[in-house]
Amino acid sequence: MPVGEVLPESPAALFALADAVAAKLAEVSFSSLSSEELLVAAETNEQTRSRNEAATTSLIIALSDRFAFQAKGYQTVQKYLCNGLRLGVRETAVRTKLMFATGEFRSIVGDLLPPRNPAAAQALREGAITRGHVAEIDAVMDKIPARVDAETVAEAEGQLTEIARTLSPEGVRTAGARLLGHLDPDGELTDDADRRRTRGFTVAPQDARLMSKLQGSITPALRAKLDVILGAWAAPGMNNPEDPDSPHGAIDQEGLDAAVLDAARERDTRTTAQRNHDALAAMADFVLGHSGLGRPTRLPAELVVTVTDQELAAEAGVALTATGARIPVAELVELAAHATAHLAVFKNHTSEVLHLGRGKRFASKAQRLAMFARDRGCTGPGCDVPFARTEAHHTTRWENGGRTDVDNLGAACGKHNRAEGAGPGKWETAVLGSGADTGRVGWRPSGSADRWQVNPIHHVGQSPGLLPHGPPRGAGSAIEAMLSRLLDAV
Structure with missing residues (x-):
């Protein structure tokens, strides 16, 4: 100046x-x-x-x-x-x-x-x-x-x-x-x-290889418990996914054959870090398999996975869980084969009731499953909250006569669900009836004539052109085999 x-x-x-x-x-x-x-x-x-x-x-x-x-x-x-x-x-x-x-x-x-x-x-x-x-x-x-x-x-x-x-x-x-x-x-x-003030445990987002890093600071009490658990579940020879004859569970369980364990130890070439990882996976299987999450009346209490026909056909796609995690299709089939989770396979229609009208205000589990297949996460603009942390949002509000039908429901996180309404800072919503986004939940500032916004975050990669490989030879029979294994595991 x-x-x-x-x-x-x-x-x-x-x-x-x-x-x-x-x-x-x-x-x-x-x-x-x-x-x-x-x-x-x-x-x-x-x-x-x-x-x-x-x-x-x-x-x-x-x-x-x-x-x-x-x-x-x-x-x-x-x-x-x-x-x-x-x-x-x-x-x-x-x-x-x-x-x-x-x-x-x-x-x-x-x-x-x-x-x-x-x-x-x-x-x-x-x-x-x-x-x-x-x-x-x-x-x-x-x-x-x-x-x-x-x-x-x-x-x-x-x-x-x-x-x-x-x-x-x-x-x-x-x-x-x-x-x-x-x-x-x-x-x-x-x-x-x-110590309590500085405690924490974080699972980082998945990287390009779909791997996730852990970081945190745990209290002495949790450290003591973890030492005992890993000593039993991460012992050499135990819970080795690369060894079909490896014993599963804790090393001090009743009925464990000592000769089988000794043989598994001889074959075990994993590092300590790898054994700890496999022990954590085995404990997760144990919790999921023994109703450790309580009665699964809502999707967050289950491991629910969806995958598209395109991804199955390419044999190179990535399935999505309700919590937002991504799983390669090959590992999804392996997961189903071991029956360690409740898996949902979504077809073109379902025999369960998806239209409840004014009879019930809250969405049924069948409706939540259908919403997951369609929305995959929060439908709010730019929101990356996974489906497991969303609520069933009435696009036409219940108090305004909105029906509890799947075509009037959309997944919305708590903040976006509360953001819908009239006045400054509020949004209005609708299930779009025309255009490229037909069937998707649209959002726009309340009372405005702005273009409806849909959230693309949870649908990135679903376009056929974005699949890493085209359908291989024999894809039809491969899909049938995969679906059969998935359905057998449900």
């Missing part, structure tokens, strides 16, 4: 100015700058990015406080960031964590509260540290035992922030580990409340 020109006070005008500057920077060439000028530009650019992170945090808080996102049909600011601004789950999570770590929120009575990490928040506004630094600082602060006094905690946060001004986020992590060791060298201040 020209010397002496004053920046506008309006945030909207400032964002417009910043966008114009960014657009111009994207067009200009840096070839005219000297090496020293390039270094200054790089440092200024990082400072600007960090300051913009602080401004973004304030913007998100304002969006949340004013419920502005409801005008776009979203019930939470996180959903608006993820789907409305198309940031995705990961980036939304990063910005949300930054908001809680450095944002200034208001109390119930409207008073402005200090940030959770005030020193880090100030440094971010100055452009002295990045959001990566803030994440490491916040992670260290979360590990400080609750019994450490507030003054010491504040001093620790200040020290970490000063370190962050000169080191990388990885350097802050290292310094933080030393700080934690200094605050509680013998672990005496850490108590059960701290």
